[in-house]
Every structure is written in C-alpha cells, then in structure tokens.
Amino acid sequence: MTLEHQSALSSLAQALTDADSGEVMRRLLQGALQALIEAEAETHVGAGRHERASTRTTQRNGSREKLVATTAGDLTVKIPKTRTGSFFPALLHPRRRIDVALHAVVM
Numbered sequence: 001m002t003l004e005h006q007s008a009l010s011s012l013a014q015a016l017t018d019a020d021s022g023e024v025m026r027r028l029l030q031g032a033l034q035a036l037i038e039a040e041a042e043t044h045v046g047a048g049r050h051e052r053a054s055t056r057t058t059q060r061n062g063s064r065e066k067l068v069a070t071t072a073g074d075l076t077v078k079i080p081k082t083r084t085g086s087f088f089p090a091l092l093h094p095r096r097r098i099d100v101a102l103h104a105v106v107m
Helices: 001-020 025-044 098-106
Strands: 062-069 071-083
Touching: 025 062, 025 071
Parallel strands: none
Antiparallel strands: 062 071
C-alpha cells in the first residue's frame, strides 16, 4: 500500500473515530469479530447455521455472550455452544490480547 493510501485510510479512520466517540469503529470491529467467530464455528461443526450436511460433526445449541476488551472499547460477541464437545474460538484464546490475535488471523 502506498503512503498516499495509508494516509487517506488513517484520516478516514480518524474521522470515523471522532464522529461519534468511536462508536462506528466499535461496531465495525464487533461485526468483524462476530463474522470470524461464526466462520470458525461453521468449520468446527462441519456445516453452516440451519444447514444439513453429511460432514456435520455436532449441532449448535444456542450461544453465550463474551465481553472482549479492545483498544476501541469493550465489545460483546456471541460464542456458539455445541451439543457435544466444546467450542471456543482461537481468536479469543484465553490470556491473549485481541489485537495480537486479530493480527495473527489476518496475516
């Protein structure tokens, strides 16, 4: 990415942050985290939500909320529960900072 694009993105991010005390950035981050958690859950289960597949290894059984502390503020994400076994997203590995984990997933 060129320096020109980086400065444009930085100024856009700053404008979004200043616009409403970072609420837009928190919502974007929460949406991205939730999408990554759902994708990992689908891989773990072997099928998408409400999908029938021969590769399914278990079934979803509701969800639980998890509070995640980020530099953008505290976010609440939903962690899917499974009927058999357990599921906890690698992104939210215990005692691992979320910004480090997100960087590891993106790279």
